[in-house]
Amino acid sequence: MRVPATLIAGAILSTFFLVVALASFIWTPHDVAALNISDKLQAPSATYWLGTDHFGRDTLSMLMVGARTSLAVAIVAVGIGIVIGVPLGLVAAATRGSLLDEIIMRGNDLVFAFPSLVIAILITAVFGPSAVNAILAIGIFNIPVFARVTRGGALSLWTLDYILAARVAGKGKARISIEHVLPNILNLLIVQGTIQFSLGILAEAALSYIGLGAQPPTPSWGRMLSEAQTMIYSAPRLAMWPGLAIVAMVLGLNLMGDGLRDLTDPRLRRERG
Amino acid sequence: MLRFALTRALSLALSLLVASVVIFAVIEVIPGDPAAFMLGLNASPEAVAALREQMGLDGTLFTRYLAWFGGMLTGDFGVSYTYKVPVAELVAQRLQVSVPLALYALVLSTVIAIPVGVIAAATRGSVGDYGIMGATQLGIAVPNFWFAMLLVLVFAVTLRWFSAGGFPGWDAGLWVGMKALTLPAVALALPQASILARVMRSALIETLGQDYIRTARAKGLTRRQATVRHALRNALIPVLTIIGLQFSFLLAGAIIIENVFYLPGLGRLIFQGITQRDLIVVESLVMLLVFAVILVTFLVDIAYAAADPRLRRKR
Numbered sequence: 405m406r407v408p409a410t411l412i413a414g415a416i417l418s419t420f421f422l423v424v425a426l427a428s429f430i431w432t433p434h435d436v437a438a439l440n441i442s443d444k445l446q447a448p449s450a451t452y453w454l455g456t457d458h459f460g461r462d463t464l465s466m467l468m469v470g471a472r473t474s475l476a477v478a479i480v481a482v483g484i485g486i487v488i489g490v491p492l493g494l495v496a497a498a499t500r501g502s503l504l505d506e507i508i509m510r511g512n513d514l515v516f517a518f519p520s521l522v523i524a525i526l527i528t529a530v531f532g533p534s535a536v537n538a539i540l541a542i543g544i545f546n547i548p549v550f551a552r553v554t555r556g557g558a559l560s561l562w563t564l565d566y567i568l569a570a571r572v573a574g575k576g577k578a579r580i581s582i583e584h585v586l587p588n589i590l591n592l593l594i595v596q597g598t599i600q601f602s603l604g605i606l607a608e609a610a611l612s613y614i615g616l617g618a619q620p621p622t623p624s625w626g627r628m629l630s631e632a633q634t635m636i637y638s639a640p641r642l643a644m645w646p647g648l649a650i651v652a653m654v655l656g657l658n659l660m661g662d663g664l665r666d667l668t669d670p671r672l673r674r675e676r677g
Numbered sequence: 678m679l680r681f682a683l684t685r686a687l688s689l690a691l692s693l694l695v696a697s698v699v700i701f702a703v704i705e706v707i708p709g710d711p712a713a714f715m716l717g718l719n720a721s722p723e724a725v726a727a728l729r730e731q732m733g734l735d736g737t738l739f740t741r742y743l744a745w746f747g748g749m750l751t752g753d754f755g756v757s758y759t760y761k762v763p764v765a766e767l768v769a770q771r772l773q774v775s776v777p778l779a780l781y782a783l784v785l786s787t788v789i790a791i792p793v794g795v796i797a798a799a800t801r802g803s804v805g806d807y808g809i810m811g812a813t814q815l816g817i818a819v820p821n822f823w824f825a826m827l828l829v830l831v832f833a834v835t836l837r838w839f840s841a842g843g844f845p846g847w848d849a850g851l852w853v854g855m856k857a858l859t860l861p862a863v864a865l866a867l868p869q870a871s872i873l874a875r876v877m878r879s880a881l882i883e884t885l886g887q888d889y890i891r892t893a894r895a896k897g898l899t900r901r902q903a904t905v906r907h908a909l910r911n912a913l914i915p916v917l918t919i920i921g922l923q924f925s926f927l928l929a930g931a932i933i934i935e936n937v938f939y940l941p942g943l944g945r946l947i948f949q950g951i952t953q954r955d956l957i958v959v960e961s962l963v964m965l966l967v968f969a970v971i972l973v974t975f976l977v978d979i980a981y982a983a984a985d986p987r988l989r990r991k992r
Contacts, residue, residue: 510688510691513688513692514692514695514696517692517696517967517970517971517974518696518967518970519925519926519928519929519966519967519970520929521929521930521932521933522929522932522947522963522966522967523963525932525947525948525951526700526703526704526951526959526963527703529951529954529959530703530704602818606820609820609823610820610822610933613820613822613933614932614933614936614948629822629823629826632826633826633937636826636829636830636834637834640830640834643823643826643827643830646823647819647820647823647826647827650818650819650820650823651815651818651819651820651823652818654817654818654820655814655815655818658814658817658818659814
């Protein structure tokens with residue numbers, strides 16, 4: 405089986421950011437919280453590889469810690485979607501056509517009907533802006549996505565012979581869902597997980613850009629951009645790095661998702677071959 | 678068809694009802710006393726009491742909900758606490774910016790995406806196709822507010838072709854207004870165009886593989902003729918659905934873009950409402966946005982079913 409080039413490229417990019425984020429726990433070139441007004445708005449140099457902002461903070465260090473914020477918010481938000489959405493989807497598929505199935509799916513439709521950004525803004529407005537509330541706001545909208553993907557994948561499995569065999573053998577619906585259905589839709593979930601992950605990073609950036617994400621002094625790419633916007637005439641360089649970081653990370657995850665889908669979907673594989 | 682439309686309409690009404698309860702709960706129940714929340718910690722008890730009375734907070738939850746929802750049905754959205762004018766008036770004003778902006782972006786996105794998607798599908802596997810797919814990957818990964826900043830940097834700061842933000846109003850002339858909305862519309866349209874081009878490409882590739890296309894080719898049509906006459910029309914159905922759904926993304930996405938460009942639209946109003954804790958404005962605006970999204974989805978469903986009879990039975 406040939407590994408798609410997109411998967412390799414995506415995995416390299418994503419791993420790079422993961423390593424950078426992890427590295428920031430033990431080392432950054434400078435202290436991200438340290439304000440060095442005398443060194444403000446420096447161009448890139450040997451001391452400050454990517455220059456400094458209007459408070460004299462080191463851009464590279466802030467980017468590194470910002471990667472951590474981004475990844476943490478997106479990982480937990482996807483986690484919420486999986487932990488709640490997947491069981492809902494499994495239950496809906498196992499009880500197909502029942503009232504329970506109907507309630508779960510209509511509930512999903514309802515969450516989909518809300519413009520996610522508006523609700524994220526609403527949640528952070530009522531509960532106060534913070535990284536945790538941003539995670540919750542993004543996570544809630546991941547639930548119906550995973551419920552729907554799980555149900556769709558599971559429904560087609562329930563018609564297959566080996567599931568019938570398991571039922572004949574006396575296994576209950578819950579046991580079949582966990583032992584036979586779940587392992588066979590894992591690839592669907594992984595692909596969807598990567599996509600939601602990248603959407604989560606974009607959402608986190610948007611929320612912190614309008615001031616509703618992680619609060620100062622925690623660096624985040626979105627807030628670095630909103631601060632850079634006020635200095636776009638004098639120091640346009642500051643608006644470049646965080647934006648490029650977001651694009652590279654999201655691109656990496658999307659490529660990885662595409663590659664994984666190609667790898668796990670035999671239909672696509674045959675088409676390519 | 679009528680039965681399908683009726684069941685969809687029923688589910689539309691139900692969704693709206695549940696949505697209104699959720700919004701009411703988040704805004705009026707969770708913060709405890711909304712009046713105290715709006716006025717902040719330093720408010721005098723008299724001011725809170727006055728606002729409580731204005732908002733009708735002394736009634737039971739149920740009567741308050743009925744009053745709010747009933748008011749919305751008759752076009753009464755309450756009076757903004759910070760602007761001291763009826764919310765309906767504010768909304769009507771702001772819609773003059775938001776709706777043209779969303780439509781402008783929608784048109785741009787469609788006009789770019791459809792030809793690009795068709796070219797990619799028609800030249801599948803070529804260098805051009807790979808180039809287009811790479812560019813759309815990039816388009817999807819770019820946060821629209823950052824793209825907006827880059828546009829400002831290039832076209833407003835450096836080239837000085839457009840202003841960096843603000844909206845002179847339609848009274849200044851159609852051309853002037855359109856010009857002010859151009860950069861925001863481009864920023865909004867880019868990610869949507871990227872998604873749409875990809876949908877167009879895969880839909881067309883799928884239809885080009887159908888038997889009826891082979892038949893069309895067999896009876897002597899050239900590849901181009903078969904694509905234009907038969908494949909394109911069928912491939913457009915999923916594309917139209919996505920276009921419909923994108924309208925709501927554009928309305929919501931405008932919240933951020935309107936802030937980048939300081940445009941006095943709905944998105945900026947909702948954002949200001951939140952930062953000023955003007956819950957009366959926020960509550961009604963969120964409901965309106967949800968209504969718009971649900972309504973557009975409903976219309977897309979109906980149009981879809983009208984175009985493709987198979988779907989009516991399937992649901």
